Amino acid sequence: MADYSADQRALFEAEAIPLYEEIVAAGGLKTDDERIAGHEPPLKAAFDLLVDMSLLHFDEGVDQWVAEDPTAAQARVVSPLSVEGARLIEESSQWTRGFAALGVAWRSSAASEERGPFTYIRSKKAISPYILSLVSECHEELLTAQPQANRDTGRGLTVTVAQAERELLARGVRSLTLYQHSARRNPATREYAAAVTELGGEIRTLDEFFNRIIVVDRRVAIIPGPDDLSVAMAIHEPTVVAYLVDVFMRSWERGRPFGARDDKAVRQIAAEQRAMTMRMLIEGHSDPVSAKRLGVSPRTYAGYIADLKDEFDAETRFQLGYTIGQQGITADG
Incomplete structure (x- = not known):
């Protein structure tokens, strides 16, 4: 099985495919073509990739490189990926069943009762998967408050949510996102806001400082730990969640639509x-x-x-x- 990286796939899409198409149209490629020969030829890497994938072979009879049927190469590259994808899905299902059993054991334990409706997530590695899992189950409404606008830094609770937001909006979930006014100067946030707004999401900005929060279907709220981005808390207590939703909505009502440019x-x-x-x-x-x-x-x-x-x-x-x-x-x- 040929194992190609994401960088090689990008090279394949950007340069190798156009080169292959030109070779097919021209009936071949001479060995002294300036695109693949000489000092630092511009398409040498793409050419080498096509050769490695057996999409080109050298025909001594015509003294040039000629194209091969891509069907065989596709089978060698894509089929193993499909098999591996199916294996990973099955492995994921097995892990899900295993953790479901752990959940049953936890909920029936004394420790669960002692901690009550609050769940601490105590590492950065655990926070993102937890949020993604929770947000993926959102059916009606997602509320997000992000006091700082650096969506492109990879930090903060809501950066993770953006990965699942497109899917949520596609299935009709109402999405409200609150930033500070300074977010309007951040190019990545403006790009994100334009895409989300086009899909039906709502974004507003506020002059005041506020804390990060994510509320899913008004049933679970996630807040960061005090001065510690490696700790987060999920709150399931209805009264507390309702209070946090009220705080969010009061700020939301004072906010100004992100797209307001008059x-x-x-x-x-x-x-x-x-x-x-x-x-x-x-x-x-x-x-x-x-x-x-x-x-x-x-x-x-x-x-x-x-x-x-x-x-x-x-x-x-x-x-x-x-x-x-x-x-x-x-x-x-």
Whole structure:
């Protein structure tokens, strides 16, 4: 069995297939073709892959490389993958049955009763699979609050949810996602928001800081551990879940649709971010804390402060705070 990597498949799709098609159309490929011969030929890797897959062979009679029927190569490459895929599915089913038995034992144990309706997931490796499994069972509504916008960093609880969100929306699940206003400046988040919105998902942003949370069908809520991204808690207690849903929905109602791009919406968002920056300044938070609460980098936050200094004609932070105080501006706006 030929074992090809994902990188080789990408090379096959991007370069080897077009090269093969050109060879078929031309009736062959000369050995001195500049695409495969000479110093650093551009298609040498693609050519070597076609040869390795027996899609090309050298015909001495015509002194050139000629194409072979791809059917045999397909059988050698694809058929073993299909067999392996079926084996993995069966293996997955076996593991599922095994863990189902463990679940029965756990739920009937004293330890389960002692812990009650709270489940701790205590490692980063366990959190993502747990969330994916839970979200895959979502039938009606998925609520997600993501205070920071870096979807492309691979961090945070909701990064995992994005992998399953397309399937959820396709089957009619309502999806509400809440970000901070700073998410609008993140290219990866904008791309994600456009795709999700097109599929029927709803995304809003808010000026305030809030904590991460995922709520599935208003029956299970997942929250991160305190100052520890390697720990998460799943909450099954209906009263607590209902309270968390209420907190989420209150924030959701104050949020602004991600796709709002009219001048009025842009001005309102800018004003809310300015007010939040002033609030952080008045309350005396450090720059790192303030930047985190606004969902921006310390450098961006420093830029916000610089803009306020210009606006209030202040040279120092102390002078800025004093001037704001003299004008009667409070932390609430």
